[in-house]
Amino acid sequence: SAVISQKPSRDICQRGTSLTIQCQVDSQVTMMFWYRQQPGQSLTLIATANQGSEATYESGFVIDKFPISRPNLTFSTLTVSNMSPEDSSIYLCSVREGPQAQHFGDGTRLSIL
Amino acid sequence: TQLLEQSPQFLSIQEGENLTVYCNSSSVFSSLQWYRQEPGEGPVLLVTVVTGGEVKKLKRLTFQFGDARKDSSLHITAAQPGDTGLYLCAGEQTGANNLFFGTGTRLTVIP
Numbered sequence: 001s002a003v004i005s006q007k008p009s010r011d012i013c014q015r016g017t018s019l020t021i022q023c024q025v026d027s028q029v030t031m032m033f034w035y036r037q038q039p040g041q042s043l044t045l046i047a048t049a050n051q052g053s054e055a056t057y058e059s060g061f062v063i064d065k066f067p068i069s070r071p072n073l074t075f076s077t078l079t080v081s082n083m084s085p086e087d088s089s090i091y092l093c094s095v096r097e098g099p100q101a102q103h104f105g106d107g108t109r110l111s112i113l
Numbered sequence: 114t115q116l117l118e119q120s121p122q123f124l125s126i127q128e129g130e131n132l133t134v135y136c137n138s139s140s141v142f143s144s145l146q147w148y149r150q151e152p153g154e155g156p157v158l159l160v161t162v163v164t165g166g167e168v169k170k171l172k173r174l175t176f177q178f179g180d181a182r183k184d185s186s187l188h189i190t191a192a193q194p195g196d197t198g199l200y201l202c203a204g205e206q207t208g209a210n211n212l213f214f215g216t217g218t219r220l221t222v223i224p
Binding site: 042100102 | 144146148153154155156157158161163201203205210211212214215216217219
């Protein structure tokens with residue numbers, strides 16, 4: 001399966017700042033997704049990162065707060081903007097490889113003070 | 114939002130015991146995946162089931178997809194401390210590109 005690398009693996013940020021998370025895949029993939037996992041909870045889809053066009057956001061998530069880039073088929077970024085303590089979560093990049101096979105990076109653990 | 118409810122939410126058992134985790138929904142899924150997530154890591158895909166009534170075995174783990182493709186179960190035989198983790202089911206619907214994740218079951222196996 002594809003190897004998915006996320007940077008940074010963790011960060012502690014100040015309230016009001018922004019952080020960009022990078023996701024690099026070792027092969028070209030059509031479908032890339034960004035998820036949030038709040039402490040002790042399951043995964044919630046933030047958006048689908050579309051190559052060459054604007055990301056598709058799920059209900060409750062907006063582009064101004066979570067801008068996403070997808071310049072090519074192996075790379076994407078997620079920015080968490082104007083952070084508040086409620087944004088403290090694990091942010092996970094995921095790729096779809098063929099039918100019924102979706103894989104995840106190890107995530108970025110974000111804490112906001 | 115397609116809701117996938119998992120039960121139990123938390124489970125703490127002794128090494129060597131058996132357990133079953135359930136994943137239930139009122140919606141039909143074209144496939145259902147099970148993941149295990151350990152602290153500090155992303156979810157790792159264990160298995161995908163696609164046919165109603167399908168049973169798949171992975172060593173001591175047995176996965177079943179309900180006949181109506183609305184529910185699934187994960188049975189672990191003779192649990193080991195290495196089975197400790199967060200177990201997540203995730204359903205896919207025809208025509209959708211993303212997965213709907215279950216509420217999660219946190220398993221602790223005590224040596």
